[in-house]
Amino acid sequence: MDLVCDRCGECCRRSTPALHQEDLALIGGDGGFDLVHLVTFRRGELVHDQIRGELVPLEQEVVKLRSLPGGWACMFLLEPESGEVTAGCARYQARPLECRLLLCKDPEPLAAAYDTGRITRHDIVGAEGPIAELIAAHEARCGYKDLAQWARRLHADATDTAAQEAILAAVRFDAGARSMLLERLPAMDDADKAAVAACCLGRPLTETIPAMFGLELRKSADGAIHLAARGVIHHPAARP
Incomplete structure (x- = not known):
């Protein structure tokens, strides 16, 4: 199986990544994520589970990157320009853990880390x-x-x-x-x-x-x- 990302952008259109302890270094500082880039989904709130592919109530809160207004697509998704077929990411070099692990052709790495080490609001504020x-x-x-x-x-x-x-x-x-x-x-x-x-x-x-x-x-x-x-x-x- 070819395990190279096709850069179709579909994963980035469907949801945004939850942040993990490894991502705390990406918050703040020059070029880092700020509070305006983040959103908290609280305990008991319905969210789209990327592994199960359905809406489920959260057992614990998660902090995620924000979506674009009116949908679920990541705010840092760069849609293909005219004549292009591949999408991009405005923060690719400093992307969160889930983005680095996510590959639709091989979901196991993301599934293994999905519910572990997630940060909360208190880790930030x-x-x-x-x-x-x-x-x-x-x-x-x-x-x-x-x-x-x-x-x-x-x-x-x-x-x-x-x-x-x-x-x-x-x-x-x-x-x-x-x-x-x-x-x-x-x-x-x-x-x-x-x-x-x-x-x-x-x-x-x-x-x-x-x-x-x-x-x-x-x-x-x-x-x-x-x-x-x-x-x-x-x-x-x-x-x-």
């Missing part, structure tokens, strides 16, 4: 300090395990006001935590601020709750957020 405390408070109030159970109750009984209020309280706390974090950031544009927040606090609940739990979040003219159990339930723990 530290285990102590204001940001670490905010992360801990956010996990306690906005954890996906609890949200899935509340969503399950709401799908079973749309009039369950306790479930509605628990989910809405988490949405409000998530928004407040992001605002608090953004106030601490240096001057940068709104897109970069949102990216840093997605690294430190994960993706906003206003994005993940509808996609994972089949719940509709709607803001009325007076700014109040309303919740309805209508939509496809993708998260297994949220199904009645």
Whole structure:
């Protein structure tokens, strides 16, 4: 079998790499990955498992490279130019471990390392300090395990006001935590601020709750957020 990469770019279009301990040296410094390049997928969140080829809830959080807006393709993927057939990588010389191991013709090396030595947010921002405390408070109030159970109750009984209020309280706390974090950031544009927040606090609940739990979040003219159990339930723990 020819084990040379064809550089079709398909692997880079389907997902981005999770970062491992070996990748910490690639974060920070001149030319390294910054917080704006990273996103955290929190424990219990649905992600595409590259080995199993399906959406599964995470048992532990992972930090990954960001995708391009509106899809799963890696933000560093260089698509073939006109007349070319091979894709490229803007960070090829300093690519993460999973990128170095990934070869669709021989998946065993990636499979062997896939769940080992992954880093967490604390490896990047530290285990102590204001940001670490905010992360801990956010996990306690906005954890996906609890949200899935509340969503399950709401799908079973749309009039369950306790479930509605628990989910809405988490949405409000998530928004407040992001605002608090953004106030601490240096001057940068709104897109970069949102990216840093997605690294430190994960993706906003206003994005993940509808996609994972089949719940509709709607803001009325007076700014109040309303919740309805209508939509496809993708998260297994949220199904009645």
